[in-house]
Amino acid sequence: MSAAPGRRALLRLLSAAPLAATSLGTAPAARAGAVRTEAGARGVGTADAPAAAIAPGIEKPLPSDVFTVRGTNAETRFPMLRHTGPLTPNPLFFVRNHTRTPVLDENGWRLTVWGSGLRGGPVHFGYGELRSMPSVTRTVVLECAGNGRSLFTSQQGQTVSGTSWTMGAIGAASWRGVRLRDVLHRAGITGSAVDVMPRGLDDEFISEGVSLGRVRRPLPVAKALDDVILAYEMNGEPLPYDHGFPLRVIVPSWIGIASIKWLGDIEVSDTPLTSPWNTRFYRLFGDAYPPGGSAPLTRQTIKSALELDWGQSLEAGRRVRLTGRAWSAAAPIHRVDISTDGGGRWRPARLLDPPRRHGWVRWSADWVPRETGPATLLTRATDRRGTTQPTETVHNTQGYLFDAVVRHPVTVV
Ligand SMILES: Nc1nc2c(c(=O)[nH]1)N[C@H]1C(S)=C(S)[C@@H](COP(=O)(O)O)O[C@H]1N2
Ligand SMILES: [Mo]
DSSP, X not given: OOOHHHHHHHHHHHHHSTTOEETTEEOOOOOGGGGGGGGGXXXXXXXXXXXXXXXXXOOSOOBTTTEEEETTEEEEOGGGGGGSOSXXXXXXXXXXXXXXXXXXXXXXXXXXXXXXXXXXXOEEEEHHHHHTSOOEEEEEEEEOTTTTTHHHHHTTOOOOOSOOOOSOSEEEEEEEEEEHHHHHHHHTBOTTOOEEEEXXXXXXXXXXXXXXXXXXXXXEHHHHTTTOEEEEEETTEEOOGGGTTTOEEEOTTBOGGGSOSXXXXXXXXXXXXXXXXXXXSSSOOSTTSOTTOSSOOOBOOEEEEESSOTTEEEOTTSOEEEEEEEEESSSOEEEEEEESSSSSSOEEOEEOSOOOTTSEEEEEEEEOOOSOEEEEEEEEEEETTOOXXXXXOOOOTTOOOOOSOEEEEEEEO
């Protein structure tokens, strides 16, 4: 099992995007837009660069050994993460687009804050103005609510709707920006505001022939005033176009949809707000839930995964260092256990990072496979609240919040 091809692919990508600040080394910060000059590489395969897939509306290169394109979205191949540190380099970060990436210019752009929860009329903020406000920098994992969705089908035999992600609709970045709290206070938020609703500048989302308007989702004021960031930098460079340039919301520990990209306006309301993204989508529907669905989803869940190809061949009698990651939105990871016999016996993996909130921990465990043939590897994370991954996730029709222990097939040869 050689790591070299994956590492080569990673280095190639990083050199194609020299402006990315990564955990492997930091290049000088400059305009994220320079990544676009690499567009000539898209869709073209050469001897050392496999063909890049084209996802309609994604700007950055998507080499097929790094990403799996799923409709308008691009999933990071989870095994590629073994070449990365705690932060996911921008060129490797998954993209989830309802429509297409708008290429915006920070000069013509401004953020508008408006609504019944303000003392006065709309307040505008220019890019330079936001940049000159006090900033915060925080490392936060961003994970789609549907990450792991395909396992409802492959592992539990259930039907679900939505993008068939495996485990790679996740990444961690260091986000720099202003506190939403500071912007809301400057805009004159009143004590009677209950909800705020950030909205993106990407195209309206059409579902079954009907426009649902631009992507937007309400946030309760309590969360908005707590730890939410309006980010203009990702891993030390301006936000790449695909990740929300010039400004995006980052809602720590919440499902990805809360973190609205290409932010254009924020409604501040003294009455509760709704949008299709908290009524039709991003609730749990199904036999186990009330007819109107669960409450709108907020926090992400707990997961762990191996940085290993699905169905990887491993040599009998030869020691292999298994590596992976574990993360939980509720609390730092406490432990990770691994089973190499399909769930019979478990032993602890070694944690390689200090567990922290909003981050993931890398872990490793050595294994000497003995018997040839198919084997199933299982990993099970437990967080400091005592929450452990279950063996099965209760079904919901849209396949959100998969948290079960993943059964990872390998073949011992
Ligand atoms: N404006 C806008 N914001 C958006 C989305 C979108 O399509 N449009 N997708 C959301 C979803 S579902 C997720 S999981 C995250 C993905 O962020 P990323 O593409 O930077 O990885 O962005 C969220 N913010
Ligand atoms: Mo998402």
